[in-house]
Amino acid sequence: MNAAWLPLVVALPLLASALTAVAPWRVVRLVLLLGTPLATAVVGVWLIGIHRETPVFATNVGGFPVGIAIPFVSDTLSAVLLAVTGIATFVVLLFALRTGEDRLRFFPALVLMLIAGVNGAFLTGDIFNLFVFVEVMLLPSYALLAMSGTWRRLGVGRLFLVVNLVTSSVFLVGIALLYAAAGTVNLAALVGRGDDPKVAFGAAVVLFALVVKAGAVPVHGWLPRAYPATSATVMALFGSLHSKVALVAVYRITAVVFAENPVLLPAVVGLVVLSVIVGAWSSIGENTMRRILSFQIVSSNGHILIAVALLSLAGYRGGLLYLVHSVLTLGALVLASGAVEQTYGTGHLVRLADLLRREKALAWIVGLALISLVGFPPSAGFIGKAALVVASAAATPWVAAVIIGSVIVASILSLVAMQRLWHDVFWGPKMTVYRSRLPAAVRSDESKDDLVPLPDSVRIPTLDLVPAGLMLVLSLAMFFGAGPTWDIATRAAQGLVDLGPYVEAVRGR
Amino acid sequence: MILALTIGVLVAGGTYLLLQRSLVRIAFGVGVLSHAVNLFLLTSGVPAYRGEPLANRMDPATAADPLPQAFVLTAIVITLAVTVILLALAVVGRNDDTMRMPESGEERDR
Numbered sequence: 001m002n003a004a005w006l007p008l009v010v011a012l013p014l015l016a017s018a019l020t021a022v023a024p025w026r027v028v029r030l031v032l033l034l035g036t037p038l039a040t041a042v043v044g045v046w047l048i049g050i051h052r053e054t055p056v057f058a059t060n061v062g063g064f065p066v067g068i069a070i071p072f073v074s075d076t077l078s079a080v081l082l083a084v085t086g087i088a089t090f091v092v093l094l095f096a097l098r099t100g101e102d103r104l105r106f107f108p109a110l111v112l113m114l115i116a117g118v119n120g121a122f123l124t125g126d127i128f129n130l131f132v133f134v135e136v137m138l139l140p141s142y143a144l145l146a147m148s149g150t151w152r153r154l155g156v157g158r159l160f161l162v163v164n165l166v167t168s169s170v171f172l173v174g175i176a177l178l179y180a181a182a183g184t185v186n187l188a189a190l191v192g193r194g195d196d197p198k199v200a201f202g203a204a205v206v207l208f209a210l211v212v213k214a215g216a217v218p219v220h221g222w223l224p225r226a227y228p229a230t231s232a233t234v235m236a237l238f239g240s241l242h243s244k245v246a247l248v249a250v251y252r253i254t255a256v257v258f259a260e261n262p263v264l265l266p267a268v269v270g271l272v273v274l275s276v277i278v279g280a281w282s283s284i285g286e287n288t289m290r291r292i293l294s295f296q297i298v299s300s301n302g303h304i305l306i307a308v309a310l311l312s313l314a315g316y317r318g319g320l321l322y323l324v325h326s327v328l329t330l331g332a333l334v335l336a337s338g339a340v341e342q343t344y345g346t347g348h349l350v351r352l353a354d355l356l357r358r359e360k361a362l363a364w365i366v367g368l369a370l371i372s373l374v375g376f377p378p379s380a381g382f383i384g385k386a387a388l389v390v391a392s393a394a395a396t397p398w399v400a401a402v403i404i405g406s407v408i409v410a411s412i413l414s415l416v417a418m419q420r421l422w423h424d425v426f427w428g429p430k431m432t433v434y435r436s437r438l439p440a441a442v443r444s445d446e447s448k449d450d451l452v453p454l455p456d457s458v459r460i461p462t463l464d465l466v467p468a469g470l471m472l473v474l475s476l477a478m479f480f481g482a483g484p485t486w487d488i489a490t491r492a493a494q495g496l497v498d499l500g501p502y503v504e505a506v507r508g509r
Numbered sequence: 510m511i512l513a514l515t516i517g518v519l520v521a522g523g524t525y526l527l528l529q530r531s532l533v534r535i536a537f538g539v540g541v542l543s544h545a546v547n548l549f550l551l552t553s554g555v556p557a558y559r560g561e562p563l564a565n566r567m568d569p570a571t572a573a574d575p576l577p578q579a580f581v582l583t584a585i586v587i588t589l590a591v592t593v594i595l596l597a598l599a600v601v602g603r604n605d606d607t608m609r610m611p612e613s614g615e616e617r618d619r
Contacts, residue, residue: 068576128580135587142594146601154601158532161598165539165591166527172546172584179577180553 003059006072009043009082010120010133012036017112026103033108036115037089044083048488051076055495056505058125058188067186071125071506077492078122080320081248085118087474088240088327095335095467096233099342101148110140110147114241121245125506127178127185127206130249131171134213137245138164141238148231160226167212174205187256188506191499194258203257204264207250214246216301217274224282224294232338235290239297239334240327247304247323251316254308255496268309269399273406275302280413284420289337289347292421293330296373299410300326306388306403314391316493321485322384325475329372329381332471336366339464340425344454345435349421353428359460363426365468370418372475375411380478383485385411434458512552519545532599536592543588547581554578 016032023029055076060069093111096102117137124130142164146157179185181198193199215223223243227235258264279299286292304326307319339362340355341347356363372379375386385407392403433451478485495502519541526538554574560567562575 128583132583132587135591139587139590139594142591142598146598154598158535158598161591161595162527162535162539165595166542168587168591169542169546172580173549175580176546176550176553176577179550179580 003057003072003074006059006074006123007061009040009123010116013040013112013116013119017109017116020112021106021109029108030097030102033102033111034090034093036112037086037093039086040115040119041083041086041090044079044081044086047074047079048076048083051079051491055491056501058502058505060506066507067184067189070129071186071188072123073125073188073502073506074123075492075495075502076488077248077251077320077495080324080488080492081122081244082119084324084327085122085241085244086115088331088471089115089237091467091470092233092236092240092331092335094470095236095338095464098461098464098467099148099231099233099338101231101233104147106143107147110144111237113140114144114237118241118245121249125187127187127190127253128175131168131175134171134245134249135168137242138168141242144234144237145226145230148234152229156222156226156229159222163222164213167209170212171206171209174202174207174209176202177205178202186506187252188503190257191503192257192259194261194263199257200261200263203253204267207253207264210246210250210253211271211305214243214250214301215298216271216305217278217298220275220279220298220301223298224286224291227294227297228288228290232290232334232341235294236331236334236338239294240331243297243301244323244327247301250305250308251319251496254311255316256499256502258311259499260311262311265309265399268305269402272302272305272309273402275299275305276406276410277302277413280410280417283417284413287349289340289349289352289421289425290334292417293333293337296333296414296417297326297330299414300330302410303384303388303407306392306407309399309403310391310395312391312394313490313493313497314387314394316496317486317489318384318387318389318391320489320492321380321387321478324485324489325372325380325384325478328471328475328478329369329379332365332369332468332475333373335468335471336362336369336465339460339468342464343458343460344431349424351434352425353431354426355431356426358431358458361462361465361469362460365465365472366426367422368476369468369472370422372472374415374418378476378479380475383479383482387486387489512548516545516548516552519548532595536595536599539595540588540592543584547584550577550580550584 013036016036020029020032056073058071058073060066060071062069101107114137117133120133121130121137124133142161145153145160175185181202182190182193194203212219227238276299279295279302283292283295286295304319304323307315337347344352372381375381389404389407392400431454434454436452523538523542523545526534526541529535554577559573560571562572
């Protein structure tokens with residue numbers, strides 16, 4: 001494998017994006033829209049295989065000399081994420097076909113641009129270039145957010161946009177500080193520089209900006225407001241891509257700059273405890289399915305950040321397993337709620353009831369995914385949580401006690417929240433009215449709030465449930481294939497702990 | 510000193526504008542704030558005037574650091590794109606406010 005091909009992983013989605021923007025044939029747009037994430041996933045899986053022999057390879061884009069050039073680096077971590085986000089995006093786009101969002105003008109082009117930004121952010125070895133790719137990822141997101149969903153998206157779109165813009169400014173300030181102190185923003189040249197307090201401060205500002213973009217308490221406020229206001233498709237897309245890109249960048253920068261230097265430990269432990277508990281606690285009080293899930297995303301971000309407190313091989317492995325679990329499980333749940341909204345017109349807990357009798361397949365999917373979210377076997381959540389708790393146990397006693405304690409408290413709180421969701425949506429008295437998707441002219445009655453009697457024949461079409469089901473099957477596969485996934489996660493974490501091959505690949509022999 | 514003061518004034522003005530309700534003012538605030546950040550990026554090289562950074566022609570000891578300039582250039586382009594989106598969103602909302610549901614063609618809360 002010639003490393004010089006790596007930039008194509010970014011360039012081809014961008015090219016596809018441009019093509020879909022102008023192509024007048026729906027077939028071409030569809031093929032590009034679905035083919036690109038699938039191809040990304042295939043490349044990811046292929047790279048995982050290659051990295052079994054060569055742990056890291058890199059290319060300096062444009063052939064500039066080392067140190068000035070922008071390197072593209074591929075290791076097991078980036079390969080795993082390419083594979084996982086590629087598959088997740090593909091499944092979410094299958095749901096977009098069902099909701100008809102793929103027919104919106106520029107939807108395919110924007111999604112493909114988003115994929116290009118995500119792939120670039122995983123592969124780049126330069127912090128300023130990371131900033132650029134994060135912006136490439138966010139710019140189409142602003143448009144996607146304003147494209148579909150309820151009218152509230154316009155208000156929260158502003159919130160999402162302004163929060164991200166101010167955070168980008170903070171990100172740039174951090175890059176300036178880092179450059180002024182270290183003279184470079186190349187990750188391979190920053191290895192172990194965190195002992196210098198000036199460099200550490202610059203890196204900390206960059207990490208802060210990334211944590212805001214990921215959405216962790218106390219800087220999470222935008223996430224649970226923005227995500228539920230968009231359509232389920234866009235929420236699933238953002239939930240499985242945006243925060244994960246930011247969190248993986250946090251992993252990478254912490255591992256490179258700070259190695260095992262615990263200077264950020266108190267701040268990170270604070271973030272973890274707050275995110276894990278506040279996210280789970282807040283999800284108890286919400287009143288729609290997707291709002292509950294958006295707080296669960298915040299909570300899962302907290303779990304993923306545990307690795308940054310531990311800074312150990314086991315910690316990164318646990319964090320990575322949890323990250324993959326969170327993409328798949330939360331993706332399944334968001335897509336399942338999307339399917340409910342598609343048919344019953346609402347995701348409000350008070351308006352839904354008794355779906356267990358009507359929707360057997362949905363009940364299976366949601367039930368198993370909820371079990372996974374809380375962390376019971378047989379599910380990916382169990383593997384992720386177990387790996388994190390075992391890794392935390394090896395840390396200094398107070399850190400171990402605080403982290404494991406908050407994970408347990410959060411699991412119990414999540415269990416309560418999930419029981420409430422299950423109880424309100426799947427049990428209870430028979431549903432008598434629902435909000436039909438049919439326009440008012442077609443319907444017989446003219447009730448003001450367009451709630452109409454629910455015929456007994458209304459069912460969620462099976463095809464609407466296929467994407468959620470696929471996500472869940474992948475999540476279950478992660479549990480039953482725990483051996484191989486564990487090995488891959490170990491190799492990925494190894495690349496973060498042992499930076500020798502990374503530096504060697506980027507800077508030459 | 511002048512640079513530090515300028516950055517301070519720009520950040521203060523940008524923050525004030527960001528806290529306004531109107532999205533157009535927020536757009537201006539983002540613009541001002543990004544100017545502050547761009548100046549800050551420039552100071553991370555050598556803030557004093559230096560020669561053009563042309564390899565082979567200029568002595569590296571007197572040439573400016575090209576990287577912060579490249580950073581600023583990229584940041585300016587991104588800010589431009591984002592400002593366009595901000596202004597577009599300002600037009601989409603009715604009366605510069607989205608607290609109530611617009612009357613036509615929007616989907617209800619679900």
